[in-house]
Amino acid sequence: EVTLSGDARMGVTNNIASGDTAFTSRARLKFTMSGETDGGLSFGASFRAHEAFNANRDALTSAGSVFISGAFGKLTMGNVAGAAEAAVGDLSGVGFTGLGDYSDTMFLTGDGAEPEPIVQYAYTAGDLAVYASATDGVTLKNYALGVSYTMSGYNFGLGYESTDAADGPGVDGTHLVASVGGTFGAVAAKAVYGKADIGAGTTTQYGLSATYTANALAVTGFYKVADAATKTTAMGLGAAYDLGGGASVKGGLVNVDVDGIEDTVYDLGVSFDF
Amino acid sequence: EVTLSGDARMGVTNNIASGDTAFTSRARLKFTMSGETDGGLSFGASFRAHEAFNANRDALTSAGSVFISGAFGKLTMGNVAGAAEAAVGDLSGVGFTGLGDYSDTMFLTGDGAEPEPIVQYAYTAGDLAVYASATDGVTLKNYALGVSYTMSGYNFGLGYESTDAADGPGVDGTHLVASVGGTFGAVAAKAVYGKADIGAGTTTQYGLSATYTANALAVTGFYKVADAATKTTAMGLGAAYDLGGGASVKGGLVNVDVDGIEDTVYDLGVSFDF
Amino acid sequence: EVTLSGDARMGVTNNIASGDTAFTSRARLKFTMSGETDGGLSFGASFRAHEAFNANRDALTSAGSVFISGAFGKLTMGNVAGAAEAAVGDLSGVGFTGLGDYSDTMFLTGDGAEPEPIVQYAYTAGDLAVYASATDGVTLKNYALGVSYTMSGYNFGLGYESTDAADGPGVDGTHLVASVGGTFGAVAAKAVYGKADIGAGTTTQYGLSATYTANALAVTGFYKVADAATKTTAMGLGAAYDLGGGASVKGGLVNVDVDGIEDTVYDLGVSFDF
Numbered sequence: 157e158v159t160l161s162g163d164a165r166m167g168v169t170n171n172i173a174s175g176d177t178a179f180t181s182r183a184r185l186k187f188t189m190s191g192e193t194d195g196g197l198s199f200g201a202s203f204r205a206h207e208a209f210n211a212n213r214d215a216l217t218s219a220g221s222v223f224i225s226g227a228f229g230k231l232t233m234g235n236v237a238g239a240a241e242a243a244v245g246d247l248s249g250v251g252f253t254g255l256g257d258y259s260d261t262m263f264l265t266g267d268g269a270e271p272e273p274i275v276q277y278a279y280t281a282g283d284l285a286v287y288a289s290a291t292d293g294v295t296l297k298n299y300a301l302g303v304s305y306t307m308s309g310y311n312f313g314l315g316y317e318s319t320d321a322a323d324g325p326g327v328d329g330t331h332l333v334a335s336v337g338g339t340f341g342a343v344a345a346k347a348v349y350g351k352a353d354i355g356a357g358t359t360t361q362y363g364l365s366a367t368y369t370a371n372a373l374a375v376t377g378f379y380k381v382a383d384a385a386t387k388t389t390a391m392g393l394g395a396a397y398d399l400g401g402g403a404s405v406k407g408g409l410v411n412v413d414v415d416g417i418e419d420t421v422y423d424l425g426v427s428f429d430f
Numbered sequence: 431e432v433t434l435s436g437d438a439r440m441g442v443t444n445n446i447a448s449g450d451t452a453f454t455s456r457a458r459l460k461f462t463m464s465g466e467t468d469g470g471l472s473f474g475a476s477f478r479a480h481e482a483f484n485a486n487r488d489a490l491t492s493a494g495s496v497f498i499s500g501a502f503g504k505l506t507m508g509n510v511a512g513a514a515e516a517a518v519g520d521l522s523g524v525g526f527t528g529l530g531d532y533s534d535t536m537f538l539t540g541d542g543a544e545p546e547p548i549v550q551y552a553y554t555a556g557d558l559a560v561y562a563s564a565t566d567g568v569t570l571k572n573y574a575l576g577v578s579y580t581m582s583g584y585n586f587g588l589g590y591e592s593t594d595a596a597d598g599p600g601v602d603g604t605h606l607v608a609s610v611g612g613t614f615g616a617v618a619a620k621a622v623y624g625k626a627d628i629g630a631g632t633t634t635q636y637g638l639s640a641t642y643t644a645n646a647l648a649v650t651g652f653y654k655v656a657d658a659a660t661k662t663t664a665m666g667l668g669a670a671y672d673l674g675g676g677a678s679v680k681g682g683l684v685n686v687d688v689d690g691i692e693d694t695v696y697d698l699g700v701s702f703d704f
Numbered sequence: 705e706v707t708l709s710g711d712a713r714m715g716v717t718n719n720i721a722s723g724d725t726a727f728t729s730r731a732r733l734k735f736t737m738s739g740e741t742d743g744g745l746s747f748g749a750s751f752r753a754h755e756a757f758n759a760n761r762d763a764l765t766s767a768g769s770v771f772i773s774g775a776f777g778k779l780t781m782g783n784v785a786g787a788a789e790a791a792v793g794d795l796s797g798v799g800f801t802g803l804g805d806y807s808d809t810m811f812l813t814g815d816g817a818e819p820e821p822i823v824q825y826a827y828t829a830g831d832l833a834v835y836a837s838a839t840d841g842v843t844l845k846n847y848a849l850g851v852s853y854t855m856s857g858y859n860f861g862l863g864y865e866s867t868d869a870a871d872g873p874g875v876d877g878t879h880l881v882a883s884v885g886g887t888f889g890a891v892a893a894k895a896v897y898g899k900a901d902i903g904a905g906t907t908t909q910y911g912l913s914a915t916y917t918a919n920a921l922a923v924t925g926f927y928k929v930a931d932a933a934t935k936t937t938a939m940g941l942g943a944a945y946d947l948g949g950g951a952s953v954k955g956g957l958v959n960v961d962v963d964g965i966e967d968t969v970y971d972l973g974v975s976f977d978f
Contacts, residue, residue: 434706434735436749443763450840452763453822455781457769458756673741676739704737
């Protein structure tokens with residue numbers, strides 16, 4: 157079976173090279189394919205329309221993904237999140253365009269970091285989920301491990317990942333990253349901390365996000381630091397108002413400081429899910 | 431909700447570089463997404479499968495479009511017709527491939543003229559429709575206004591548009607364009623006149639098209655002049671026979687004269703809507 | 705009407721440049737459009753999502769195809785098999801990725817050999833099917849003829865094809881090719897023989913494939929020689945186990961010998977149809 161879903165957005169942002177306020181719009185469509193074997197295994201694949209060319213390119217590029225799942229867990233191949241990302245995830249972002257996605261956690265593997273298919277294995281047992289992911293080791297020896305746990309309304313994530321440019325001259329690295337999140341009345345909050353050794357340097361990242369929800373309105377703020385050779389500090393504030401039927405009005409404001417050089421960007425628009 | 435529609439065609443034409451008679455075929459598919467907010471606003475987006483890559487590129491390119499509409503009118507962003515084109519439109523063309531689309535009216539803005547999203551606003555009240563469109567003014571300060579009116583079986587269109595390459599070295603221009611159309615028994619006819627100042631030059635365009643319909647058969651003729659630094663005169667004659675179910679047999683013949691150098695092109699084929 | 709179908713696969717292969725064992729996955733989606741005229745003619749078009757750009761390019765490129773059919777037969781334009789291929793076809797291959805498709809029969813025309821649309825005509829009368837195909841003759845004067853016949857459980861195919869680079873400096877050639885196939889209990893077998901004169905040289909190709917089926921298991925072997933300026937001998941052995949619901953486990957092993965230099969490749973994975 158093939159099912160279709162889509163998303164679109166339109167509005168204004170000043171987050172372009174010139175810093176002027178510009179129109180921004182896009183429309184996307186996703187193909188989701190699913191089936192079940194006679195023995196009860198589920199399988200499927202998905203990719204977006206604009207990824208169709210790369211989703212067809214076998215071992216060469218990563219776009220879209222293919223999975224099979226059963227009592228043994230779920231095995232996914234293609235452009236899939238690494239195990240550390242699957243367990244820890246990102247902070248909540250702001251704006252209808254993401255405004256540079258500074259609230260995203262930096263990971264060394266998965267989600268397109270490798271220009272080839274990787275494998276992710278996931279197993280869930282009640283409140284516990286474990287993840288493992290790896291490249292095939294030909295040009296990159298990347299792997300990651302992750303675990304997430306939910307207890308008394310709190311959720312915890314922990315991930316470790318390693319990248320190794322096989323026999324090539326690329327940069328090697330390892331990364332330990334953790335998150336904790338919870339809901340406190342109308343506020344959902346999450347904190348992330350990670351420390352990575354990449355080549356000869358160290359990157360430390362940490363941050364916090366919180367979303368307050370009141371009926372159709374959700375207000376989100378985040379603070380995120382990525383401290384490497386350069387130090388990037390980003391703060392964001394945004395709001396979303398749910399119009400129902402898949403439509404929202406969203407806006408955001410992000411201040412980014414890179415070693416003391418600041419930039420403030422914003423956006424405002426409507427976002428649709430179909 | 432996502433719905434699918436498509437079109438395809440196959441046949442022969444001599445409208446290729448060599449002037450020989452060649453096979454020509456194509457197939458296209460369109461994604462149309464739609465929804466409604468709790469408050470009764472309609473929204474949606476659409477693009478064709480071959481536009482998927484550019485439809486996903488936000489402020490960078492224009493392909494596909496996104497809209498929201500309600501009692502206030504309809505606001506569309508993306509690769510959308512400019513207001514002048516929305517009000518005035520094109521003459522009727524001939525052939526199953528369009529044969530160079532010489533019956534199209536030249537416009538300065540909209541419909542892909544800008545390599546970025548533009549906004550079009552449309553409001554309809556009974557027989558009257560008004561349109562306004564604009565770029566965001568960053569690299570191009572383009573805008574257009576249009577009005578169309580239907581009265582006693584006649585319809586009138588009037589548009590004004592302006593293009594200005596902001597602070598860049600591009601060519602600036604303005605364009606006033608009008609159309610009148612009507613149906614006289616089995617004949618539907620339309621005339622277009624436009625005058626544009628582009629850079630240091632003036633372009634005058636005018637033309638007439640008429641379609642005679644008898645049961646499943648429609649015969650169309652057009653005459654169109656575009657008089658600028660070079661003068662292009664095009665005459666076309668074509669016929670379409672409706673086979674039902676979305677299929678038609680179509681053929682056309684177009685003579686194009688560019689400052690006295692003539693070329694005659696034709697096509698014949700079948701055209702399908704799905 | 706537009707219908708959607710898809711296929712996907714994931715697994716491992718060593719059939720990459722380095723010869724290492726690598727992950728390989730892909731996902732594809734096909735659009736199939738169909739309709740019927742009031743007079744009972746069927747028509748349609750199809751292309752895959754990753755072919756959308758080229759399927760829209762008229763006379764320039766070949767991707768996807770468009771057809772109309774009725775009592776007169778079926779006429780298809782676009783990227784379609786040539787008449788010789790339609791009548792003779794390929795041997796059965798092995799592996800979930802095809803492993804280089806060495807079991808495929810080499811043809812001079814059709815199936816993408818020409819960078820432009822071609823036409824294929826097919827007419828079926830009981831056990832007999834005849835095929836004719838041609839380019840438009842502008843840059844390439846290609847044509848092919850084919851006939852296939854089924855009798856007492858055996859099927860025979862015969863094809864002739866000719867390629868001629870019109871007035872250009874390309875390589876001309878002709879090809880006579882035949883096949884015979886049949887089912888013997890649980891075994892389906894097929895043999896192909898073809899002889900082509902291409903430029904100043906001669907290519908002889910011949911081969912045999914057989915598939916043994918027992919419940920959900922199918923085991924396939926093939927042997928194929930292509931003897932031209934270099935001699936390529938390929939042998940393959942593979943198995944497929946049908947899991948039901950469109951899913952199969954498939955693996956294959958292929959040995960390729962090119963003038964005495966050997967390479968052995970394999971793959972193993974799951975294959976899905978949606």
